[in-house]
Amino acid sequence: MARYFAIRIGRAMITIALVVTFAFVVLRLSGDPALIIMGPEAPPEVIAAFRKAWGLDDPLWMQYFDYFGAIAKGELGRSMRDGRPAIALVLERIPATLALTIPALLLKLAIGIPGGIFAALHRGSLIDRAVMIGAVAGFTVPSFVLGLVLVLIFAVQLGWLPSGGQETWRHAILPIVTLGIGGAAVLARFTRSAMLEVLGQPYIRTASAKGVSWRAVVLAHALPNAAIPTVTIIGFMVGTLIAGAVVVESVFSWPGVGRLLVVAVANRDLAVVQCILLLVAATMVTSNLIVDFLYGFLDPRLRNREAAGAH
Amino acid sequence: MQPLVSLDGLTVAFNGVKVLDGISLSVGRGEAVGLVGESGSGKSVTWLAALGLLPKTAAVSGSVKLEGTEILGASPSTMDRVRGGRVAMIFQDPASALNPVLTIRRQVGESLALHRGLSGAAIHAEARRLLDLVGIPDAERRLSAYPHEFSGGQNQRIMIAMALAGNPDLLIADEPTTALDATIQAQILELIRRVRRETGMAIVLISHDLGVVAENCDRVAVMYAGRVVEEAPSAELFDDPRHPYAHGLIGSLPPIDGPRRRLTAIAGTVPDPKAMPQGCAFAPRCVHAAALCGTKPPRLRAVGENRRVACVIDQPVRATDIIGQAAE
C-alpha cells in the first residue's frame, strides 16, 4: 500500500516540476519582464538595473536552479510589480476565486449528474435528445461568449443583475452560472454514457429477474457502478477549483486568482505566474490522487488483486 | 391438472421484426422441461418475454399464465413479486451476471428481504444456509466477499442460491453451464438435480447442448427461428425425432462410441428474422420439403400421446436416413 502511494506521489512531484519548468522557460523566452514592467520609455540604465536586481541577466539554467533552490526553502519569489511575496498575493485572491468555483462545482453536480442519469433512463426519448443537445451546446460555446451573452441579457437588457465587479452577492450569480453550465454539460454527457454502459450489463438483468423494483435497480445496482468512471471527471473538476475561472473572472472583472494570472502573464511577472502554476499543478495532482484512492473504495475489484478468484 | 406456467401464442417483435412467432409451451409442477435450439431460435427471448424482462422497445403479445392467472402485461409491482418469488431465472456467464460492487450477502439478502420479508440477522443466517446448501465452502466468511473473488463455478452456485432465496416454484436456467468447464458443468447440474429432488421445484433448462438437456429433462422442446418445431418426452425425442430439423440437429452430434459416421450437416443457415420465408421457416434447408411447405407455417399438431410436431410430413423420419445424408 505504501509503495502504491509512494509511486503515485513521486509521479505527482514530477508532474508539478514539469509544469513549472515549462512555464519558466516559456515566460523567459517570450518577452522581457523589465521592458514590460518598467515601460518602453524607461531609460536603459533603469532597465539594466531592474534586470540585475531580479537576476534576469544570469544564464537560464542558473535562474532555474536558483528558483528550485528557493522553493526548497519555501520562498516562492516576489512580484516584480510591487515587491510583495508572490505567495501572499496569490493567497489573498483565493477566497474570491473559491467563492465562484465552489458554487459552480455544486451547480455542475446538481444539474449534470441528474441530467445525465435521466437521459440514460429515458434513452432515445425526446427528453434524452433535448438534454444531449443542450449538453453539446453547453460545452461547445466558449465561456467568454456565454458570459457576455448572459451579461447582455440579464444585465443590459433586463437589468436584473450587475455586469461586473464583486460588491454584492448578486454579482456572483452570472459568473457562477457561466462557469457551471459548461461543466454541467460535460458531466451530463459523461454520466449518461456511464449509466448506459452499466445498464447494458448482465447483472442489471439479474437484479430485475430477482424481482428488484426498477427504482431499486437504478439506485442500488446501477448508480454505484456508474459512479466509478464519473468520479474521474469530478476529480478533474475539483482539480480546477483554483484556476479554472481565468476567462470568467476576466469577463466579469472578478478579482480572483484567474484574473491575477492573466495580469501577471501580461506583465511577465515571473514569480507570480510560477507560483500560481505551482499551486494549480499541486491541486490537480492532489485531486487525482484522491480520485485514485476513491477508486479503491468504490470498486472492490481494485482493492486487493491477490484475493481475485481462482483464475 | 393445471400447469404451473403456460405460454400460449407468445409473440415478440423488435421494431416490427418478429423474433418469436406464437410460442405455446407449458410446464407442470415439478417438471423438468428442456428448451433446445441454436442461435436465433428465440429460446432465451421466450422466457425473458414471459417474465417481462425485455426492453420497452419489444412488442410482446399472447398469453402467459402462472397457475391460471395471466401475467403478461401485469403491473410492474405484480411482476416484481413474480420474478424471484414464483419464477426465478439464472443466466449464462455467472461472472458478469453478479454485481461487482456489492457483497454476496447484499445480493443474496436482497432476494431474501424482497420475497421472504427477512431482515437483519435473519438475512445473514439464511444467506449463510443457502450458501452452504449450494456448496460454497467457508460460507460465513465468504458472505462479505465480492463476485470477483470466486471462480466461475462458484459464481454460478451463488446465482442458484440467489434464485432459491425466494422459494420459487419454477427455475428458468438459461444456458447455465455453457461458460463453464465440463467437470464444473457436471457439478452445477448435479446441484440443480439435488435441489429439485429436495424442493420439488420445476425447471426449464435452456441449452444448445443436446446431451445436457437429454440427461436432465423429462420433456424437450426444439425451437427453430422463433417457433417450436417439436416437443416430446426426452427419450422419445432423441431416439426418434420426427421433425427434420430436430432430426438433423441430433444427427449432427458426433457419437462418443460406436462406429464413426459422417455427421449430418444441415445445409444453409438460419434465416434472418427480417426475411423469414413464407410457410415453414425450415423449408429452404429441408431435404424433405414439398410444395406445401412453402405456403403457410405448419402448426404444432399432436402426434401420438405426448408429442407435438410442426411439420406437414406424416411419415416419421428414421434414424437410418441419417447415414449418407450430409449435404453441405
Add this chain to the structure above:
Amino acid sequence: MTAPLLSVDRLVRTYRMRAGMFGRPREVCAVDGVTLKIDRGETLGLVGESGSGKSTTGRLVLGLENPDAGSVAFNGRRLPAMDTTEWRASRARMQMIFQDPLGALDRRLPIAAQVREPLDIHAVGDEALRTARVEELMRSVRLSDDVGQRYPHELSGGQRQRAVLARALATKPDFLVCDEPVSALDVSIQAQVVNLLIDLQAELDLTMLFISHDLRVVRQISQRVAVMYLGRVVELGSADDLFVSPQHPYTRALVSASPTPGARRGERIVLSGDPPNPAAKPAGCAFHPRCPSAFARCRTEAPALVEVAPDRSVACHLTGPESHATVALGAVA
C-alpha cells in the same frame, strides 16, 4: 517404420506473473513435461479444461513460443528459433486456426485478399498462379465465389471459419494445429466444419493437432487422443477406445460430464472441489485433491505416463506398473 512428423519431448513452459500491484512474482507452470508424437497423416486430439495447458502446448508445438525446457522436432529436425528467417520459412509448413474466426480475420480486407496473403508472403509462384490457387482454395472449403469479395463481418460464423481454414491451407502445409475451431459455432455448423476438416485431411494428407474441450468432436476427428490436466498428459490412447473405457479417473469424470443423448454409459461421476489453478499446483499427482480414488502415494509422488496396454498410456498410480489392481476395460470406479 517412418519417423513421426511431429515429436515433442518433455516440453515445459512456465510463465512468470505478478498478482496485483505489489504481489510477489508467481510462477505458473502451464506445460509441465509433455511428451507426444504425431505420425504423418494422423490427427491427435488434445483434450482438457481451462488451465490444462492444451492451448499453450499448441503454440509451443508450432514454435510460436519458446519452451523453457524440452524440445519440439518437426520432420526430424528441431524447430528453428523464433523470428529467424528459417522460422519464418517454416510457417509455410505448419499453420494454426483458432476459436474466434472474426478476430483472426482483418476486418478491412476482403476474404480473397486474406486467403491470398500467405502466398504473397512466401512468394509462391506468380500472379496468375496465386489467383488460381485462391480460387482452388475457396472451392476446397466449399465457399462460393462471391464470398471472396465480401468482408468478414458480412459472413456467418461458419463461413468465416472456412475462410480462415482456406488461408491456413494456402501454402499446402504439412501440419495444422486447430485450437477450439468449432467451439464458438452452432451445433449444426460445427458438423459442417468438422466434416470439412475430415475431408480435407484425407484429400491433402494433413497431419493435425486438434485441441478442444468437446470430447465428442475430438473423438469424431482424431485417431488418437491425449488428455491433459494442469500441464501434464494424464492419458493417451486411440480415440475409439479411450472414451469407451477411460482408465484415468479424470478422463472418466470428463466422459461422464459429456453426456450423449440416449443410454448413459457407466455411472455418473461428479468431481468435488474447485477447478484447478495452475498457479497453485498440488504436490504429487496434480489431480489428487479432486480424485475419488486418491490414496497416500498420490499426494507425494507424481505418476509417470506409462503404457498399460497396447496403444494406451496412463499417468496414475492406480494403473501404474507396480499396481496390482487390474482395471478391466469398462469397469467403473
